[in-house]
Amino acid sequence: MDFELKGKAAVVAASSSGLGKAIALELAAEGARVTINARSEANLRRAADEIRSATGAEVLQVTGDLTRKEDVRRLIAETKDRSGSVDILVTNAGGPPAGFFDDFKEDDYRKAVELNLISTIALCRQAVPHMKEAGWGRIVAITSIAAKQPVENLILSNTARAGVLGFMKSLADQVASFGITVNAVCPGYHLTERLRDLASLVAGKEGVSVEEVYARWAASTPMKRIGDPKEFAAAVAFLCSVRASYITGTAIQIDGGVYRGLI
Ligand SMILES: NC(=O)c1ccc[n+]([C@@H]2O[C@H](COP(=O)([O-])OP(=O)(O)OC[C@H]3O[C@@H](n4cnc5c(N)ncnc54)[C@H](OP(=O)(O)O)[C@@H]3O)[C@@H](O)[C@H]2O)c1
Numbered sequence: 001m002d003f004e005l006k007g008k009a010a011v012v013a014a015s016s017s018g019l020g021k022a023i024a025l026e027l028a029a030e031g032a033r034v035t036i037n038a039r040s041e042a043n044l045r046r047a048a049d050e051i052r053s054a055t056g057a058e059v060l061q062v063t064g065d066l067t068r069k070e071d072v073r074r075l076i077a078e079t080k081d082r083s084g085s086v087d088i089l090v091t092n093a094g095g096p097p098a099g100f101f102d103d104f105k106e107d108d109y110r111k112a113v114e115l116n117l118i119s120t121i122a123l124c125r126q127a128v129p130h131m132k133e134a135g136w137g138r139i140v141a142i143t144s145i146a147a148k149q150p151v152e153n154l155i156l157s158n159t160a161r162a163g164v165l166g167f168m169k170s171l172a173d174q175v176a177s178f179g180i181t182v183n184a185v186c187p188g189y190h191l192t193e194r195l196r197d198l199a200s201l202v203a204g205k206e207g208v209s210v211e212e213v214y215a216r217w218a219a220s221t222p223m224k225r226i227g228d229p230k231e232f233a234a235a236v237a238f239l240c241s242v243r244a245s246y247i248t249g250t251a252i253q254i255d256g257g258v259y260r261g262l263i
Contacts, residue, residue, distance in 0.1 A: 002243075006030070011123075018194055026233035032088065060083075069122055088139075120168075135179045143186050188259070
Protein backbone atom coordinates (compact mmCIF):
# COMPACT_ATOMS: atom_id res chain seq x y z
CA MET A 1 0.00 0.00 0.00
CA ASP A 2 1.29 3.49 -0.86
CA PHE A 3 0.77 5.72 2.18
CA GLU A 4 1.01 8.77 -0.15
CA LEU A 5 3.28 10.59 2.30
CA LYS A 6 5.82 11.82 -0.26
CA GLY A 7 6.54 15.52 0.26
CA LYS A 8 4.23 15.89 3.27
CA ALA A 9 5.62 18.08 6.08
CA ALA A 10 5.53 16.22 9.38
CA VAL A 11 6.40 17.44 12.89
CA VAL A 12 7.22 14.71 15.39
CA ALA A 13 7.58 16.14 18.90
CA ALA A 14 10.03 14.64 21.42
CA SER A 15 11.82 12.55 18.82
CA SER A 16 15.54 12.23 19.53
CA SER A 17 14.96 8.73 20.91
CA GLY A 18 12.40 6.01 21.54
CA LEU A 19 8.93 6.03 20.02
CA GLY A 20 9.22 9.56 18.60
CA LYS A 21 12.46 8.80 16.78
CA ALA A 22 11.06 5.54 15.39
CA ILE A 23 8.03 7.44 14.03
CA ALA A 24 10.19 10.17 12.47
CA LEU A 25 12.31 7.47 10.81
CA GLU A 26 9.24 5.65 9.47
CA LEU A 27 7.64 8.84 8.09
CA ALA A 28 10.96 9.86 6.50
CA ALA A 29 11.28 6.40 4.93
CA GLU A 30 7.81 6.96 3.42
CA GLY A 31 9.03 10.19 1.80
CA ALA A 32 7.85 12.82 4.29
CA ARG A 33 9.95 15.86 5.20
CA VAL A 34 10.26 15.55 8.96
CA THR A 35 10.93 18.02 11.75
CA ILE A 36 12.30 16.44 14.89
CA ASN A 37 12.54 17.97 18.36
CA ALA A 38 13.98 17.38 21.84
CA ARG A 39 15.73 19.42 24.54
CA SER A 40 19.24 18.00 24.14
CA GLU A 41 20.80 19.45 21.00
CA ALA A 42 23.54 16.82 20.77
CA ASN A 43 21.07 13.91 20.90
CA LEU A 44 18.80 15.65 18.40
CA ARG A 45 21.69 16.14 15.96
CA ARG A 46 22.61 12.46 16.27
CA ALA A 47 19.01 11.41 15.58
CA ALA A 48 18.75 13.75 12.57
CA ASP A 49 21.99 12.33 11.10
CA GLU A 50 20.73 8.79 11.65
CA ILE A 51 17.41 9.50 9.91
CA ARG A 52 19.09 11.32 7.00
CA SER A 53 21.60 8.56 6.39
CA ALA A 54 18.99 5.79 6.66
CA THR A 55 16.39 7.45 4.39
CA GLY A 56 17.99 10.31 2.45
CA ALA A 57 15.08 12.46 3.65
CA GLU A 58 15.10 16.17 4.45
CA VAL A 59 15.25 16.49 8.26
CA LEU A 60 14.81 19.74 10.17
CA GLN A 61 15.89 19.73 13.82
CA VAL A 62 14.34 22.23 16.24
CA THR A 63 15.68 22.11 19.79
CA GLY A 64 13.12 23.05 22.44
CA ASP A 65 11.23 22.17 25.59
CA LEU A 66 7.60 21.27 24.91
CA THR A 67 6.51 22.64 28.29
CA ARG A 68 7.53 26.12 27.03
CA LYS A 69 4.95 27.89 24.90
CA GLU A 70 7.55 29.83 22.91
CA ASP A 71 9.47 26.64 22.04
CA VAL A 72 6.28 24.98 20.79
CA ARG A 73 5.46 28.05 18.69
CA ARG A 74 8.96 28.00 17.16
CA LEU A 75 8.77 24.27 16.38
CA ILE A 76 5.65 24.70 14.27
CA ALA A 77 6.67 28.08 12.79
CA GLU A 78 10.08 26.82 11.59
CA THR A 79 8.39 23.82 9.95
CA LYS A 80 5.91 26.09 8.17
CA ASP A 81 8.73 28.42 7.03
CA ARG A 82 10.83 25.54 5.75
CA SER A 83 8.09 23.48 4.09
CA GLY A 84 5.26 25.91 3.39
CA SER A 85 2.82 23.70 5.30
CA VAL A 86 2.35 21.62 8.43
CA ASP A 87 0.53 18.54 7.17
CA ILE A 88 1.18 16.06 9.96
CA LEU A 89 1.62 16.53 13.70
CA VAL A 90 2.62 13.74 16.07
CA THR A 91 2.37 14.97 19.66
CA ASN A 92 4.67 13.35 22.20
CA ALA A 93 6.77 14.22 25.28
CA GLY A 94 8.69 12.44 28.01
CA GLY A 95 6.81 10.50 30.65
CA PRO A 96 6.26 11.76 34.23
CA PRO A 97 8.05 10.03 37.13
CA ALA A 98 6.76 6.70 38.41
CA GLY A 99 5.22 6.48 41.88
CA PHE A 100 2.11 6.11 44.03
CA PHE A 101 -0.41 8.51 45.66
CA ASP A 102 1.76 8.96 48.78
CA ASP A 103 4.82 9.91 46.72
CA PHE A 104 3.49 13.11 45.13
CA LYS A 105 2.27 16.62 45.95
CA GLU A 106 -0.10 18.81 43.90
CA ASP A 107 2.82 20.41 42.06
CA ASP A 108 3.91 17.02 40.72
CA TYR A 109 0.47 16.62 39.13
CA ARG A 110 0.71 20.15 37.67
CA LYS A 111 4.07 19.27 36.10
CA ALA A 112 2.71 16.02 34.66
CA VAL A 113 -0.31 17.81 33.21
CA GLU A 114 2.01 20.48 31.70
CA LEU A 115 4.26 17.81 30.21
CA ASN A 116 1.67 15.48 28.73
CA LEU A 117 -1.64 17.37 28.38
CA ILE A 118 -0.81 21.09 27.97
CA SER A 119 2.05 20.35 25.53
CA THR A 120 -0.41 18.37 23.36
CA ILE A 121 -2.92 21.22 23.42
CA ALA A 122 -0.20 23.82 22.69
CA LEU A 123 1.11 21.85 19.70
CA CYS A 124 -2.41 21.47 18.29
CA ARG A 125 -3.17 25.17 18.83
CA GLN A 126 -0.12 26.08 16.72
CA ALA A 127 -0.60 23.46 13.98
CA VAL A 128 -4.37 23.33 13.43
CA PRO A 129 -4.69 26.81 11.81
CA HIS A 130 -2.18 25.75 9.09
CA MET A 131 -4.07 22.48 8.51
CA LYS A 132 -7.42 24.29 8.33
CA GLU A 133 -5.97 26.69 5.78
CA ALA A 134 -4.74 23.74 3.69
CA GLY A 135 -7.99 21.79 4.13
CA TRP A 136 -6.04 18.69 5.12
CA GLY A 137 -4.19 17.39 8.17
CA ARG A 138 -3.29 14.44 10.35
CA ILE A 139 -2.80 14.64 14.11
CA VAL A 140 -1.73 11.64 16.15
CA ALA A 141 -1.17 11.93 19.92
CA ILE A 142 1.12 9.46 21.66
CA THR A 143 -0.42 8.74 25.05
CA SER A 144 -0.12 5.45 26.92
CA ILE A 145 -2.05 2.30 27.65
CA ALA A 146 -2.33 4.00 31.09
CA ALA A 147 -4.99 6.28 29.55
CA LYS A 148 -7.28 3.28 29.13
CA GLN A 149 -6.10 0.94 31.86
CA PRO A 150 -4.22 2.68 34.71
CA VAL A 151 -0.77 1.25 35.46
CA GLU A 152 -0.13 0.42 39.12
CA ASN A 153 2.86 2.70 39.86
CA LEU A 154 2.16 5.48 37.33
CA ILE A 155 -0.45 7.65 39.05
CA LEU A 156 0.86 10.87 37.41
CA SER A 157 0.76 9.36 33.94
CA ASN A 158 -2.64 7.69 34.53
CA THR A 159 -4.08 11.09 35.50
CA ALA A 160 -2.58 13.32 32.80
CA ARG A 161 -3.15 10.90 29.89
CA ALA A 162 -6.88 10.59 30.48
CA GLY A 163 -7.14 14.34 29.82
CA VAL A 164 -5.35 13.90 26.48
CA LEU A 165 -8.00 11.42 25.33
CA GLY A 166 -10.79 13.88 26.26
CA PHE A 167 -9.07 16.71 24.40
CA MET A 168 -8.30 14.66 21.28
CA LYS A 169 -11.85 13.30 21.03
CA SER A 170 -13.27 16.84 21.29
CA LEU A 171 -10.80 18.24 18.76
CA ALA A 172 -11.54 15.41 16.30
CA ASP A 173 -15.19 16.42 16.27
CA GLN A 174 -14.40 20.09 15.73
CA VAL A 175 -11.91 19.81 12.85
CA ALA A 176 -13.22 16.81 10.90
CA SER A 177 -15.04 19.02 8.40
CA PHE A 178 -11.70 20.66 7.49
CA GLY A 179 -10.23 17.33 6.33
CA ILE A 180 -8.21 16.91 9.53
CA THR A 181 -8.18 13.58 11.35
CA VAL A 182 -7.26 13.37 15.04
CA ASN A 183 -6.39 10.09 16.72
CA ALA A 184 -4.60 8.91 19.86
CA VAL A 185 -2.34 5.89 20.14
CA CYS A 186 -1.83 4.09 23.43
CA PRO A 187 1.51 2.24 23.66
CA GLY A 188 2.01 -0.74 25.90
CA TYR A 189 5.58 -1.89 26.73
CA HIS A 190 8.11 -0.94 24.04
CA LEU A 191 11.88 -1.18 24.39
CA THR A 192 13.04 2.46 24.77
CA GLU A 193 15.11 4.57 27.20
CA ARG A 194 11.94 5.35 29.16
CA LEU A 195 11.14 1.66 29.58
CA ARG A 196 14.74 0.95 30.65
CA ASP A 197 14.46 3.68 33.30
CA LEU A 198 11.15 2.31 34.61
CA ALA A 199 12.52 -1.24 34.67
CA SER A 200 15.66 -0.12 36.58
CA LEU A 201 13.48 1.66 39.14
CA VAL A 202 11.33 -1.42 39.75
CA ALA A 203 14.40 -3.69 39.77
CA GLY A 204 16.13 -1.45 42.35
CA LYS A 205 13.08 -1.37 44.63
CA GLU A 206 12.49 -5.11 44.50
CA GLY A 207 16.13 -6.24 44.48
CA VAL A 208 15.75 -8.14 41.20
CA SER A 209 17.51 -7.73 37.85
CA VAL A 210 16.25 -5.50 35.04
CA GLU A 211 15.96 -8.64 32.89
CA GLU A 212 13.58 -10.17 35.45
CA VAL A 213 11.38 -7.06 35.28
CA TYR A 214 11.31 -7.23 31.47
CA ALA A 215 10.47 -10.93 31.65
CA ARG A 216 7.56 -10.22 34.00
CA TRP A 217 6.20 -7.49 31.73
CA ALA A 218 6.54 -9.76 28.71
CA ALA A 219 4.73 -12.55 30.56
CA SER A 220 1.82 -10.20 31.35
CA THR A 221 1.46 -9.41 27.63
CA PRO A 222 -0.65 -11.85 25.57
CA MET A 223 2.05 -11.77 22.84
CA LYS A 224 4.63 -12.71 25.53
CA ARG A 225 7.15 -10.12 24.41
CA ILE A 226 7.96 -6.42 24.65
CA GLY A 227 7.26 -4.35 21.54
CA ASP A 228 9.83 -2.95 19.14
CA PRO A 229 9.40 0.83 18.58
CA LYS A 230 9.38 0.04 14.82
CA GLU A 231 6.11 -1.89 15.25
CA PHE A 232 4.59 1.11 16.99
CA ALA A 233 5.87 3.52 14.32
CA ALA A 234 4.34 1.51 11.48
CA ALA A 235 0.84 1.90 12.94
CA VAL A 236 1.35 5.62 13.54
CA ALA A 237 2.63 6.14 9.97
CA PHE A 238 -0.56 4.54 8.67
CA LEU A 239 -2.72 6.90 10.78
CA CYS A 240 -0.69 9.82 9.35
CA SER A 241 -1.20 8.63 5.78
CA VAL A 242 -3.57 9.84 3.08
CA ARG A 243 -5.00 6.31 3.09
CA ALA A 244 -6.26 6.55 6.70
CA SER A 245 -8.84 9.08 5.52
CA TYR A 246 -11.94 7.88 7.41
CA ILE A 247 -10.37 7.16 10.81
CA THR A 248 -10.79 9.93 13.36
CA GLY A 249 -11.61 10.31 17.05
CA THR A 250 -10.14 6.91 17.91
CA ALA A 251 -7.77 5.86 20.71
CA ILE A 252 -5.96 2.78 19.47
CA GLN A 253 -3.87 0.61 21.77
CA ILE A 254 -0.63 -0.79 20.30
CA ASP A 255 0.32 -3.09 23.12
CA GLY A 256 0.56 -6.76 22.16
CA GLY A 257 -2.85 -7.26 23.81
CA VAL A 258 -2.06 -5.86 27.28
CA TYR A 259 -5.31 -3.88 27.44
CA ARG A 260 -8.03 -6.17 28.76
CA GLY A 261 -11.14 -4.05 28.04
CA LEU A 262 -13.66 -4.58 25.27
CA ILE A 263 -13.72 -1.14 23.63
N1 LIG B 1 8.20 3.06 25.84
C1 LIG B 1 7.09 2.59 26.35
O1 LIG B 1 6.95 1.40 26.60
C2 LIG B 1 5.93 3.53 26.64
C3 LIG B 1 4.72 2.98 27.08
C4 LIG B 1 3.66 3.82 27.34
C5 LIG B 1 3.81 5.19 27.20
N2 LIG B 1 4.99 5.70 26.79
C6 LIG B 1 5.09 7.16 26.65
O2 LIG B 1 5.45 7.52 25.33
C7 LIG B 1 6.23 8.73 25.37
C8 LIG B 1 7.56 8.49 24.66
O3 LIG B 1 8.25 7.49 25.42
P1 LIG B 1 9.63 6.83 24.97
O4 LIG B 1 9.61 5.49 25.58
O5 LIG B 1 9.84 7.00 23.52
O6 LIG B 1 10.65 7.78 25.80
P2 LIG B 1 12.20 8.06 25.59
O7 LIG B 1 12.88 6.99 24.85
O8 LIG B 1 12.68 8.43 26.96
O9 LIG B 1 12.20 9.38 24.66
C9 LIG B 1 11.65 10.57 25.10
C10 LIG B 1 11.97 11.65 24.07
O10 LIG B 1 11.28 12.82 24.47
C11 LIG B 1 12.19 13.92 24.56
N3 LIG B 1 11.64 14.80 25.58
C12 LIG B 1 11.37 14.50 26.87
N4 LIG B 1 10.86 15.56 27.50
C13 LIG B 1 10.78 16.57 26.57
C14 LIG B 1 10.37 17.93 26.62
N5 LIG B 1 9.91 18.48 27.75
N6 LIG B 1 10.43 18.67 25.49
C15 LIG B 1 10.93 18.13 24.35
N7 LIG B 1 11.33 16.84 24.24
C16 LIG B 1 11.28 16.08 25.36
C17 LIG B 1 13.53 13.26 24.90
O11 LIG B 1 14.65 14.07 24.57
P3 LIG B 1 15.27 15.16 25.61
O12 LIG B 1 15.36 14.47 26.94
O13 LIG B 1 16.59 15.56 25.04
O14 LIG B 1 14.31 16.30 25.63
C18 LIG B 1 13.44 12.03 23.99
O15 LIG B 1 13.75 12.38 22.66
C19 LIG B 1 6.39 9.09 26.87
O16 LIG B 1 5.41 10.03 27.22
C20 LIG B 1 6.15 7.77 27.57
O17 LIG B 1 5.73 7.92 28.88
C21 LIG B 1 6.06 4.92 26.50
